[in-house]
Amino acid sequence: MTETHPDTAEVPHANDASAAGHPHSLRPQEYDAILLASFGxxxxxxxxxxxxxxxxxxxxxxxxxxxxxxxxxxxxxxxxPINEHNRQLREALVQELHSRGMTLPVYWGNRNWDPYMEDAVQEAAANGHNRLLAVATSAYSSYSSCRQYREDFARALINTGLAGVVRIDKVRQFFDAPGFVQPFAEGLAAALREFAAEGFAPEEIRVLFCTHSIPTADAERSGPGDQHFGEGGAYAAQHLAVGAKIMEQLAAESAAQPGTAWELVYQSRSGPPTQPWLEPDVCDSIAELPDQGVKAVALVPLGFLSDHMEVLWDLDNEAMEAAEEAGLRAARTPTPGIHPTFVAGLVDLIQERIQAVVAQERPRLTRLGPWYDVCRPGCCENVRLGFRPAAAGVAP
Known part of the structure; x- marks a missing residue:
């Protein structure tokens, strides 16, 4: 990524190595705890x-x-299921950290339910931990999947009176980190091989990479405000780049045969009908597949880390019902969950930030990466709310 802002920009609530606002940390930073941030x-x-x-x-x-x-x-x-997943992920992170000789405690805070972010920050401070590195359970760039977590950090620090006492940085968005992508590739490879064993020809198979829909206006503002990523902003561009990489990898491994088509689809929209959201909807896409000669569909939950409600209901229930109504053979592939490769990849991101690994040496699978350690000015604005105080990024 290209630096377009001065290194002297102010980053609210940042640790020393990130306070200057450089997109990627230039010097090592000693953290004393990890903050696992989630939706709840x-x-x-x-x-x-x-x-x-x-x-x-x-x-x-x-x-x-x-x-x-x-x-x-x-x-x-x-x-x-998201809270139980986070308990498992927290424990897996602790074990992986310890296996590498790192004794950093892992605190867990949610946006919408207990344990709340304020509770996690206060617990850390009470234990003498005031240099936190956050890992959010979302891989992509958008308001709800990145900036809102940064607002959660700032709000928690301000509400608890710990602003200026506890400082919070955040690992980069990891949409194209190998540890995140590999579990999806493995799951899709297994589904495609099963389809082939059942006699489906490549042109009869469609891969649908599924992610959460968001308001179109917010999608257009995802990513840095001074960069253009095309329709759907950085949010759509990141998903499309990862989907393309997975299909390229599986073609090289002969798991995806020539003629196997794929597309990015959206799910779980919740806004009023008058508000444009990213499309096409997964169920609408499934309904159109028989007319295209498709007989089998693989649903890949590319936008999700775990089997939480949007996966269990919107894919396993509604999308699978849509496939059955369309007469399609359907398979939903796994999310990363606590896959060892994924957990190890998250700890790689933690070590990368501690050691200030130069951007050119950071693992990434698409041309969009590695993403920023410190979010850029104007990044992922919410159209309805505007810019609210946020940590881990250059203001606003």
């Missing part, structure tokens, strides 16, 4: 509506409408 989810029926109120705070959505979404959670006993 309900853990019982009584939690569901309060959780959804947190998710939609400030939008004035009545409980009657929230109950429509709540049914997805109620189908699973009111429990989102």
């Amino acid at each position: 989810g309900p853990e019982g029926q009584e939690d569901v509506i309060p959780f959804l109120r947190n998710v939609t705070r400030g939008r004035g959505i009545p409980d009657a409408r929230l109950e429509e979404v709540a049914q997805h959670y109620r189908h699973f006993g009111g429990v989102s």
Whole structure:
């Protein structure tokens, strides 16, 4: 990536090595703890509506409408799997860190449910840990998947009175880090080989890389404000680049045969019908496949780290039902979860930041990487909310 801003820019709430605002750290930084940052989810029926109120705070959505979404959670006993996944991921990170001789504790804080980000920051400070390096459970660039986590950090520090005491940096977005991409490639390779064994010809197979839809206006503002990534902004460009890389890798390994087509599709939109969101919708795309001669479809949850609600409901339920209605053989491939390669890759990112590895030597699989250690000015603006205080990036 190209540096377009001065190294003297101010980065709020940053540790010393990141405070100057250079896109990639130029000198090593000693951190004393890791902060695992996530979305959060309900853990019982009584939690569901309060959780959804947190998710939609400030939008004035009545409980009657929230109950429509709540049914997805109620189908699973009111429990989102994301919290249990984060417990497992936290433990896996601790074990991987220890295997490398790193004794950094891992704190865990959520945006929308217990344990909240404020709780994690206060716990760290109480234990004497005030130089934190955050790992967010989202790989791509957009408001909700990057900048909003940075706002969470700033809000937690301000609300707890720990601004200026605790400092928080964040590892780079890891959409094209090998450890993140490899589990998807392995899962898709297995699905394609199974389809081939069942007698489907390459041209009868379609790969759908699935990710969360976001408002089109926000997508256009994803990534640095002074760079143009085409339709869908950096968010779409990153997904498309990773999808292309996976198909290229599988073709080289003979897992994907010539003639196997793929596309990027979206799911889980939640905005009003009048607001444009990224398309095509996964179920709409599935419905069109039979007319294109497709008989088998692989659903690859490329935008998701774990099997949380958007995967279990929107893919395993709605998309698989759409495939059945279309008469298609369908397979949903795994998310990274706590795949050893993925966990090791996250710790690689932590070590990379501690050691200030130069950008040219950082592992990445697309021309878009390696992404920034310190987010650039104007990055991932939310059209509705504008720029709010955020850590781990050059203001605004």
